[in-house]
Amino acid sequence: MxxxxxxxxxxxxxxxxxxxxxxxxxxxxxxxxxxxxxxxxxxxxxxxxxxxxxxxxxxxxxxxxxxxxxxxxxxxxxxxxxxxxxxxxxxxxxxxxxxxxxxxxxxxxxxxxxxxxxxxxxxxxxxxxxxxxxxxxxxxxxxxxxxxxxxxxxxxxxxxxxxxxxxxxxxxxxxxxxxxxxxVTPMPARKILVIGADGQLGKALRKLYDGDPSVEFASRAEFDLTTAESFSSRNWKNYTAIINASAYTAVDAAETAEGRAAAWNVNVTAVAQLARTAVEHNLTLVHVSSDYVFDGSRRVHDENEPFAPLGVYGQTKAAGDAIVSVVPRHYIVRTSWVIGAGNNFVRTMASLAERGVAPSVVNDQIGRLSFTQDIAAGIKHLLEHEAEYGVYNLSNEGEPQSWADIAADVYELSGSPREAVSGVTTEEYFSGKTAAPRPLASTLDLTKIKATGFEPASSSNRLAEYLKNELINP
The missing domain is CATH 2.60.120.10 (Jelly Rolls)
Structure with a gap:
């Protein structure tokens, strides 16, 4: 023929x-x-x-x-x-x-x-x-x-x-x-590896992927980003993606000599090793970023805004983002004001309300909460829908608020008077304290991730659900 x-x-x-x-x-x-x-x-x-x-x-x-x-x-x-x-x-x-x-x-x-x-x-x-x-x-x-x-x-x-x-x-x-x-025993799918699986986001990813054999979870004890053995002991040919839910997030401690070294080690050096692994084995790398890569001088931040971090933590996150951006298959998921399982601002305010404390809360930092269940859902959406690689802002939806506004909402939802919360400026709140500088504007533009078909839940609805669940299962 x-x-x-x-x-x-x-x-x-x-x-x-x-x-x-x-x-x-x-x-x-x-x-x-x-x-x-x-x-x-x-x-x-x-x-x-x-x-x-x-x-x-x-x-x-x-x-x-x-x-x-x-x-x-x-x-x-x-x-x-x-x-x-x-x-x-x-x-x-x-x-x-x-x-x-x-x-x-x-x-x-x-x-x-x-x-x-x-x-x-x-x-x-x-x-x-x-x-x-x-x-x-x-x-x-x-x-x-x-x-x-x-x-x-x-x-x-x-x-x-x-x-x-x-x-x-x-x-x-x-x-x-x-x-x-x-x-015939079917050939199993390549796996997604979640690193930092015992943190706030890691726990949300565990819950979301519960029962899915194609997703593997590793706590810090099981995969320490800072050790070479963690990388050399795995057969990366059996994986298709890494979700990095691990990070150094002690914003104020990062300003100390010891904290600065730890922040750079986890958020930059270890991320560089992850990026190298992803490039060598053609893996998709999902990396979680922060509003702290910006100085807060713009009212709303889109994905194309140049980095301008104010403190060490923000500098390490910006450096990590720059490293991950060279991985051919990458998603940088930028969040703000993360709330999930474990210690966080909402839990603290709910505890103060229960004890009848009248707190002073910062009222000149504006942004939106990002609940870990929605960050996890957004990550899963990007992977499953094979969205275009790149940076995606991801927080909850709704009118931007100050920390004081959110605290007042927590008090009201907890059955305490909103008026118990008083507002102070960031400068007043941190006067006489050693603290990292914070961006005053942290609102993230969600247009890009919405264009992929993902609709973040309302921040106010998530807050009410979170408090209800926390009160029932403290």
């Missing part, structure tokens, strides 16, 4: 998610033919994942009827034919609702197919002297073979219509002995 010349480069979806068949332009004349088998820029333009191949393999098959497979491997493959023609068969062997889905196609040099990790791959040569070529995005090793998932070529469930009957084909003994579908 002659090769079809001058096809337009095009992509065709298949019944198996992530498996895409490509038409490749082949240019021929009296000397033979030429094609661009792999051209990253053009392939990305039509939607091929940037899977970063590191190894190229060629399987030469002398006789028509040579049949190999079905092997699901722990890496992605871009398959093409250099000479000859094949009948390809692919079976989804990944955990999930499409397990067992089948796609078949005849492929000659004018076509190629992308096969993601966990999809079983097999082919049968239809011509003598067929050369089958494939790019993979991980180096082959003997250890990796233990992560393969196999399916028998003759499985009745897959019901693959081999052009040359298997009893007449050339097969290896190993391929003949592969298990049937009922005995």
């Amino acid at each position: 002659p090769i079809e010349f001058s096809k337009k480069l095009a992509a065709h979806e298949t019944p198996i998610p992530g498996v895409v068949l490509y038409d490749l332009p082949v240019h021929g004349d009296n000397r033979g033919w030429f094609k661009e088998n792999w051209q990253r820029e053009k392939m990305l333009e039509i939607g091929l994942p940037d899977f970063r191949p590191v190894q190229n393999n060629i399987s030469f098959n002398e006789k028509a009827g040579t049949t190999r497979g079905i092997h699901a491997e722990p890496w992605d493959k871009f398959i093409s034919v250099a000479t000859g023609r094949i009948f390809g068969a692919w079976v989804d062997l990944r955990e999930g609702p499409t397990f067992g889905a089948v796609f078949t196609a005849e492929i000659d040099p004018s076509q190629a197919i992308f096969i993601p990790r966990g999809v079983g791959n097999a082919f049968q040569t239809l011509e003598d002297n067929t050369a089958y070529s494939y790019l993979v995005n991980d180096h082959w090793s003997a250890d990796a073979q233990g992560q393969y998932t196999f399916l028998n070529l003759a499985d009745e469930t897959a019901a693959i219509g081999w052009p040359i009957p298997l009893e007449q084909a050339e097969l290896s003994d190993k391929d003949r002995a592969h298990p049937k579908m009922a005995d």
